[in-house]
Amino acid sequence: MLAGLLVLLLLAAFGVGGYLLGHDGTRSGVAGAEGLRPGVPTIVSVSQLENLAAARGPIYWAGVRPGRRFEVTLTTRGGIYVRYLPKGVSAGSKHPYLTVGTYDFVNGYGALIGAKKRDAQVEVTRSGAVIATFHSAPDSTYFAFPTAAFQVEVFSPVAGQSRALTKSGDITLVPSR
Numbered sequence: 001m002l003a004g005l006l007v008l009l010l011l012a013a014f015g016v017g018g019y020l021l022g023h024d025g026t027r028s029g030v031a032g033a034e035g036l037r038p039g040v041p042t043i044v045s046v047s048q049l050e051n052l053a054a055a056r057g058p059i060y061w062a063g064v065r066p067g068r069r070f071e072v073t074l075t076t077r078g079g080i081y082v083r084y085l086p087k088g089v090s091a092g093s094k095h096p097y098l099t100v101g102t103y104d105f106v107n108g109y110g111a112l113i114g115a116k117k118r119d120a121q122v123e124v125t126r127s128g129a130v131i132a133t134f135h136s137a138p139d140s141t142y143f144a145f146p147t148a149a150f151q152v153e154v155f156s157p158v159a160g161q162s163r164a165l166t167k168s169g170d171i172t173l174v175p176s177r
Helices: 002-014 016-020 046-056 108-113 161-168
Strands: 042-044 068-074 080-086 099-104 120-124 130-134 140-144 150-155
Touching (some): 042 046, 046 068, 046 080, 108 120, 108 130, 108 140, 108 150, 140 161, 150 161
Antiparallel strands (some): 042 068, 068 080, 080 099, 120 130, 130 140
């Protein structure tokens, strides 16, 4: 029980908590992310997202989706969120939309593989990735690879969509330019 609680606290600290962090006031931007500031949701193009991935390292997304724009939010802890906004919705909208978060997490794999069955639905894929959906937060599915120093969260307000997208392989690396 304590181990499961610890995993949930770690995920919250690196996941949802990262989204709520505001601009730290010390930087006007991030390398490869001209015009982006931590904590400030910003609409970007596919090419800007590709440039950011080239400069920053791995960023995961759900690909291009018809009728959707990309909102990117950087966190002060090295995370990045790619949120899919319908056309006409402003960056920073409080409405929940499909979001893919990539977090710097030294042992994301260990945290997920250690989740207890009573706390989460956990499975290891053929590729070796671990996928976990916590019963207390069923709208988000997390995954990590054994040798990677990052963890990915897929959030969707549509019941079951986060896990379906993750398991189908629709969540992939943003190609870097």
